[in-house]
Amino acid sequence: MGLDYLREKGKDTVIIVGLQTDYCIDATVKCGFEHGLKMIVPANTNSTIDNKYMTAENSYRYYNEFMWNGRYAECISFEKTLELINR
Incomplete structure (x- = not known):
């Protein structure tokens, strides 16, 4: 299992x-959080398609700006993510 490896x-x-x-990324963010992992979502690195209820842009904004940030994940700039990787 990936969690054991980490x-x-x-x-x-x-x-x-x-x-x-709104599917794979959301499930992974929440599952990682539930297992005690710090989840980071860099800006503009996930996408989706329009669905029956929201446009792709609205879905992106909903999850990245409202649902995850400060709750299940840290949604940060791509540049800040690169800084973390290069430490």
């Missing part, structure tokens, strides 16, 4: 990027 390596932070903000 713990064996002494890692507790995951940077998540990808597709389907």
